[in-house]
Amino acid sequence: MNQYIKSRRIGFLGAGNMAQTMIRGLLETDFVVPEKILASNRTPGKLQKLSEQYGIRTTPNNEELVEQSDIVVLSVKPQDLLAALEPIARSFSQDQIVISLAAGVRMPVLEKLLPECRLVRLMPNTPSLIGRGVIGYLMNDDEDSALESTVEDLFSSLGQVLRMADEDQLEALMVACSSGTGFVFELMMYWQDWLMEHDFDQETARRMTVETFVGASLLASQSEQIPLEELQNRVASRKGVTTAGLQSMRELEIERALRISFEKAALRNSEIARDLK
Ligand SMILES: NC(=O)c1ccc[n+]([C@@H]2O[C@H](COP(=O)([O-])OP(=O)(O)OC[C@H]3O[C@@H](n4cnc5c(N)ncnc54)[C@H](OP(=O)(O)O)[C@@H]3O)[C@@H](O)[C@H]2O)c1
Structure with missing residues (x-):
């Protein structure tokens, strides 16, 4: 071929x-x-x-x-x-x-x-x-x-x-993976800003942030048989520091906020499709 x-x-x-x-x-x-x-x-x-x-x-x-x-x-x-x-x-x-x-x-x-x-x-x-x-x-x-x-x-x-399989799937991939790359950078900026508020210079804060995302991603990539939830459980001990942070993320409904952002991006895609008809 x-x-x-x-x-x-x-x-x-x-x-x-x-x-x-x-x-x-x-x-x-x-x-x-x-x-x-x-x-x-x-x-x-x-x-x-x-x-x-x-x-x-x-x-x-x-x-x-x-x-x-x-x-x-x-x-x-x-x-x-x-x-x-x-x-x-x-x-x-x-x-x-x-x-x-x-x-x-x-x-x-x-x-x-x-x-x-x-x-x-x-x-x-x-x-x-x-x-x-x-x-x-x-x-x-x-x-x-x-x-x-x-x-x-x-x-x-x-x-x-x-x-x-169809246009719907392609558009979901576009939101999650193409626009999604931009969403991940948004999260990385929050991480970097928080570290800078704790007196890290920008270069170090950026390196720490990027390596945390790369490290977590590579760990997930190299542990394909292990569900993401299980990888997360391995970081979070009961009543520990990570658990407190995760609990707060859930109380603040971060998932709901992200879901709404994904839907907004999908909606914009439909508007573009409609205008181009
Ligand atoms: N960027 C992404 O992450 C991404 C992801 C997935 C899909 N896409 C898709 O990829 C496509 C390109 O996006 P992009 O980010 O590469 O945009 P871009 O950087 O703006 O590139 C588009 C290019 O098309 C040229 N162009 C416009 N009209 C033309 C014409 N009539 N004849 C010849 N060239 C013409 C522009 O020329 P000038 O130099 O004169 O402006 C420009 O260089 C889009 O359809 C986008 O949906 C992009």
């Missing part, structure tokens, strides 16, 4: 943060070479940087990008997607693979724009930059096992690639 991917040309339409993360991840594999990657962008600055940094090919012309790519990754913001696609929709060839990263742009909208293409919605998150992403995807044809293998082989260097 890697042989198949090796020969594919991959075009990124839009060369912003997520495209750059994915390009970097792809180039870390031994089956995607810079000459096989092409990127286009609205303004030229990012293209110049990408070609200097990674030696990939670039073009200011989206139509040319589509014509020269076997796999097109749509990596513009959701609100820019329709304007980017409409003028060039005819340039896509039959059965061309098109991978959309656009949050909120559901499969029926993509199918209407590109009815002849093999379509994938893919939802990465920023830890993909270091190969620790959670990447969900959905295909417009459930039976297309060749496309399934292509997506999994192509993006496994970015992290865990998970096939979703």
